[in-house]
Amino acid sequence: MKNMEKEGHRSRLLSSRGVGQVLTITLGWIVICIIFGLINPSFFSGRNVGNLFRQIAPILLIGIGQGLVLITGQIDLSLGSVVGMCSMFSATLMTHSVNPGVAVLIALILSVATGLLNGFLVAGCKIPPFIATLGTMSIARGLAQIVNGNYNTDSIGNNAQGFRDFFYYGKSLNVYNAIWIALLFWIVFDFIARRTVIGRHIYAVGSNIEAAKLSGINTSRSITFAYMVSGLCAGIVGLMTCATSGMGSMDAGTSYEMYAVAAAVIGGISTLGGEGLLIGTIVGAGIWGTLQNGLQFAGAPVGIRNIFIGIIVIISVSMDIIVRAGKGRAVKRKSKNKEKIKLD
C-alpha cells in the first residue's frame, strides 16, 4: 500500500514515455559532445562551451513555443517569420532613434498579437493550423520586408549597446544573459504545462479535443494561449537575433519553425498532440545546437548540418509513431502485477 502511494505522488501526468525518453536523448547528447570533443578538444574550452549554450538558447526558446503548440495538437508555421518580423521592427525603430526599451516592447506586442491572430484563426475560425499559420507566416515575413522599405536595416548603433548587451553580449554571474532568459522560460513553461490548470487543459485539447469540450474546457482559450506563448518566444528570439547581428535582416529566422519542431520532437513531444514533456526540449535544443556548433567547429559545410538535422528529425518522429503504434496492441506493463491487458 505504501509503495502505491509513493508511486502516485510522482507527478506523472503521462505514463511510461516522457521521463524515460528524456534520459535516453540526454545520453545521446552526451555521446555527441564526446565525439566532437575527440575530433577537436578545444570544443570543450570554456569559450566554446559558453558560445555553444548561447547558440542553444534561442533554439530552446522557439522549441518551447512550438512544443506547447504541438502539445495542443496544432502547429505554428509562422514562428520563423515572427522572429524575422520582430528583428526587423525592433532594428528599424532603433535606427530611427526610438528608445530601445520601447522598440523591444513594440516588437513583443507584435509577436504576441500574431499568436492571438493564429489562435483566432485556428480555434475560432476552425481553419486547419497548417493553413492558418502558413498564411500568417507569409504575412509576418511580408511585414518584415516592408517595415524598412524592403531593405535590411543599418547598424543599430551605439545607443543600442544596452540592448545588445542585454540580449547578446552581457553576462550575469558569468553566464550569458541569453542563456538565463531561455532557462527562465524553460522552467516557467514546463511548470505551467505540468502543474497548472491551463497546462492540463493544453494536454487535454491535444489528447482529445472533443472530450476536452465535454469536460467543460474552453478549448479556444487553451489553443490561443499556446499560440501566444509561441509568438512571445519567437519575439524574444527575434530580439536576440537583432542583438547578435547588430542590425535587422529581412530573412532572419528563416526555417526556424522547423528547427523548433525538431527541438521539441527530439525532446519527446509528439506531433500528434497530447504527449511529451517540455523538460525534454532543452535536450532537443541541445542536440541541435551542439550539432550546429560542433559541425561548424569541425569545418563541415552548411549543407551537411541541414542533412544531419533532417535525418535526426525523421528518426525522432518515426520513433514517436512507432512507440505509439506499439502501444495499440498488447502492452507490456511496467507493474509486474495482474494489471489487465487490454485484449478486446
Place this chain on the structure above:
Amino acid sequence: MNTYAVKMEHIFKSFAGIKALDDVSFYLKKGEVMALVGENGAGKSTLMKILTGVYTRDSGDVQIFGKSVGNLNPKEAMMLGVAIIHQELNLCNHLTVAQNIFLGRELQKNGIMSSKEMNLKTKTILNHLNISVEPETIVGNLAVSKQQMVEIAKALSTHAKIIIMDEPTSALSERETKDLFAIIMRLKQDGCSIVYISHRLEELQYIADRITIMRDGKLVTSGNCIDFSMDEIISKMVGRKIKEKYPHVSCRKGKKILEVKHLNAGKMVQDINFDIYEGEIVGIAGLMGAGRTETTRAIFGADPKEYGKIFLDGKEVKIQNPRDAIQAGIVLVPEDRKKDGLFTRLSIKANISMPNLDLLDNKLKIVSRNKEYSMAQKIINDLHIKTFNPDVMAENLSGGNQQKVVIAKWLVRHSQVVIFDEPTRGIDVAAKVEIYNLMNKLKQNGIGVLFVSSEMPEIIGMSDRILVMCEGHITGELDAKNVTQERILAYATMYNSKNIAG
C-alpha cells in the same frame, strides 16, 4: 471431418507473459451461426484475431475447411474465405458504396476504373441480401445500420465463407436487428458459416444455432443454443450467479429537480419538455435518429440550441456550453466513450481530475498533486475500477473499466443531474450490473438520473419513467408499471418517415 468450416484446437496465446488464450478449442460447422460469448477480456477477440491472421498463435492447430494452416496474415486469411466485420466499421465515408465494396480490388480496364460494372455488381450483391441501398450513395450519408450492411456485402463480395461479426447489433434498433437477422439467414442459405460475437444474450436464441462460452482465456463450454438458459449462459460467463440482471430499486419520489422547457435544437430536438424528480430514473427510448443523444447534448450545452429554458430546483440556469452545465450541476456521460469521454493516452488520474481542476487548484491555478491523487484513489476504490495504480493510461483498461472512469470524473463532483447516454454499450454483464447499481445509488441520494438506451430490456428494467422520442419529438411517456416493448415501439415509430438519409 467435412462438416467443419473451422477447427481451432488447443490454442495458446500469451502477451508479455499473461495468457490470453489457454488451451482453447473452437469449432465452427459449415452453414451454422455460432455465438461466441464471454466477458470483456475473456479472449473472444484474440481468438478471432488469430483466425483472421492479425495475431499469430503460440501453439495449437487451425484448420480451415479441412486444410491445416500455419501462421496467416490477413490477406491470406481473406483468400481462404475468412472475413470479419468489426464493431467499429472500416468504411471510407467519402466514397460510394460500390467503391467501398471494391476497395483494393477495383475492376479496371487498362488502368481505368470500370465504375459502371462495379455499380452493377454491387447492385447484384445488395439485392441478393435484400439491402435497399443504392451503389452510388456516399457511405458517410448512410445510417449506421445501413453502413453495417454494406460491410457485410463487402465481405460477401470477397467470397467469404466464414464471416465473423463482432457486436453487430450494438448500434442497431430492434427493427434494424431484424433486418440484419434476415441477412444472416440469407448468408446461411448461401452456405456461409458465421461467428456471432455479442453481449446481447437475449438475441442469441433467435439467431444462433450453437454457442461457445469463454472466460478468462479458457473455453468454458460449447453446445446447442437451445440447451442453455440465459441464466446458465450468464453464470458460465462470469463464473458466479448474477442475482438480478436489472437491479431496479424503488424510491419515494421527491421534489422536482430538473425542468426542461421548449428545448429546440435543429430538427432532432423539437419542443422538448420534461421534468425529472428526486428518487427516479428517467429513461429516454427511441430508435436511432430519434434525437435522444442530440437532446442530451443540447441540455448539456455541447450543441448550440435555438431556444430552451432549463430549471434546476426551480431556478433557471443559463447553459451555453458544457462548462455552464457542469458549474450548474448537470453532467453528461457521452455515448461514445473513446471519442468523447476519455483522454485515452492520459492517465486514469488525469482523466478523473480533468473537469474537476477547480476543486484541486489553489489561487495560483496550480494543481495540487496530493489532492489529485487522493481524489482519484478514492473514486477508483469506490467504483472498483480494476487498475494497479492511477497512473495507468486510460486506453489500457477494459471497456467496462473505461466506462467507470468516464462516470467517475463526474461522481467526484456534487452534481444534481447525471445524464447517461448508452452507459452499458460494449460492456460485459458483470460491469453492466455495477453501472446499474451506481445509477440506483445516485437516485437514492436524490440525484436526478436521465438515461438514454437502445437496449429495450435495459431501459424497461431500470427506469421508473420512460420518455419515448421519435424524429425529434417526445411522442409518449410510460410509467414503469405499464411499460411494454410494444408500447415503446408504438411511440417510437409514430412519425412513419421512410427518409433516413441515404
